[in-house]
Amino acid sequence: MTCLVLACGDAPVPPRLAELATVTAPAVPAKPDFDELLPRLDELGERSTSAPRLIVVGEDAALAAALTRLMRSERLSVELAYVTATRTAATRLYRLPTGSPAADLAVLGRAAPLPLVRDDSGTALVGLATITGPEGGELVGETYADSTRLFSGTVRSVRVAPTLEAPGVRATVGRGWGFLGPRWTGARAVQTGSTAAVVTRDGVTTPRSLKRCSFYRHPQDWLLVR
Template sequence: MIVIRCGSAPVPTVLGEHPRVECSEVPTKEDVNRALYEIGHRRRVVVCGTDAGLAALLTRLLRTENLDMEVAYVAEDPTPATRAYDLPTGSAAAKLGVRGEAREVPLIRDETGTVLVGEATVTGPGGAHLVGEAYADDERIFSGEIDTLTVRPTPQLPGVRATAARPRRVLRRSWLPARAVQLGTEAGVITRDGVTGRRAVKRTSFYRHTEPWRLVSP
């Protein structure tokens, strides 16, 4: 087992005796490649950091065909990913990372091959309304104008769910489960796991990859 520490993320004491690789807060391609080199024959990696750090590692595991690696996640505080997969945080998460067993869960990615682990939101540029149309498989999520499209992975099949927040609407939002969520828009700004894209896009999709990933979970 090896520990990847993202930025200044705390590393609980129970992980202190294991080899460690230091990375930037949002690991770069070079960071993750170095970590994979250090992992060597080990088959479990524990990520101490944020959802963005976990997503960066999984994106590289996907692109290098290493999804058989067991992955544990240690976040200091609750995040969209810990809530999505019902994971503990802090020391409890570290103990789970050492002693827990891995299980296969759906891997959610977008058309660029970037993995989503917690939450993606899409708005118009500058936080303006999002204009367009989105579908969860064959079911329409919205058509027209909304505040935000939100997409989250799920630990069970079909693997992803989405909802739309409409302007001035107070009613409780409904979530639509799907294998794939597709959006076409005039201009959409995507924030994936806390990282906002630099440019607006006209279309995007989030969908279940053909292979799962192996999450160390309760």
Template sequence: MRAQRIAGEPDLDAAIGPFPRLVVVGADADLAAVLTRLLRAERLDVEVAYVPRRRTRATRIYRLPAGRRAARRAVRGSAQRVTLIRDETGSVVVGRAAWVPPDGERVIHGEAVVDDTTLFDGDAAGVLVEPTLAMPGLRASLQGRWRRWVTGRAAQLGSTGVVVLRDGVPAPRPGRRSAFYRNIEGWLLVR
């Protein structure tokens, strides 16, 4: 097995190359970056193994081990197609996305919908969106003390201003609309 350190998108594109399996060692955001490049390159036929040091949100969602057990599974495991959640920019989410108020604001003013179910209409402190291993593919909830998750294929938001966080990484600038949805084709997860 050949190891290669990735510093940016050109390195990642070169690493994908002809290889049938990639092993991602890092955090959820690193796995999401690799899957985003595979999605944009139309290479979802590549098997992807995930080897985080410790348990992460993605390891819990996809029921994966961490550490040495994850490394062993990366080499010996077999791939299964699982749901791939992306947004309108083509960025993939593997752990958790969030819609949060922009700087200086306390709430998001707008409306969020999961499929046909209204999550909120008015003001909300924030919204969490996570992939699910089972269909329909994602779940969303209002941020707060008590969470009521709503499952669906897509979650959409229209607002006066929102910051989108994808696996802990904020979007470069606030927006007014955002959507997360299940991609037609899933990704090949080594389990």
């Protein structure tokens, strides 16, 4: 197994990973960080008969940034492992451990394919996206999961998350302070049109409101160590 660690922000790196080759980056890595990292991954892959493995140490936003760059650079054969200190939307979704057990799994575990969910900006979603109006206010518009209309009018928010298998993505609508059943509706695509929608994707909020946003399953799966 050929591993490279991406240590993001001030996330603690477990001792299990201390002797592996490591690249440091901000809490949410950007394109210049991956311009340095990806050639090193390619080199590691050329030296080994197995697929290279990138171990992301950080938060959900860091994992999403890594997956986004692998997708955009057509490197989805790279295995991703995730190590974080506390429970997150992604660790709950994929049933991943945290802390030292996560580091052990990152090195010793096996990668399995999962549906890759992206939005219309070409950014991957690994845990949870929440759609609201400006400043967390009510969302005015409508949302469809494939051909099923989830709401039309005004709601508190919409939540979108990947699924572990087909169809790939799911969504639920919040009215008031709760979420009404059916709790989740699965689809290949979830599309929202709004007078002003603000999207928080894996903890990162869009800097301005949007008229439309879509999340849908990418044609190719990604590989996660679970």
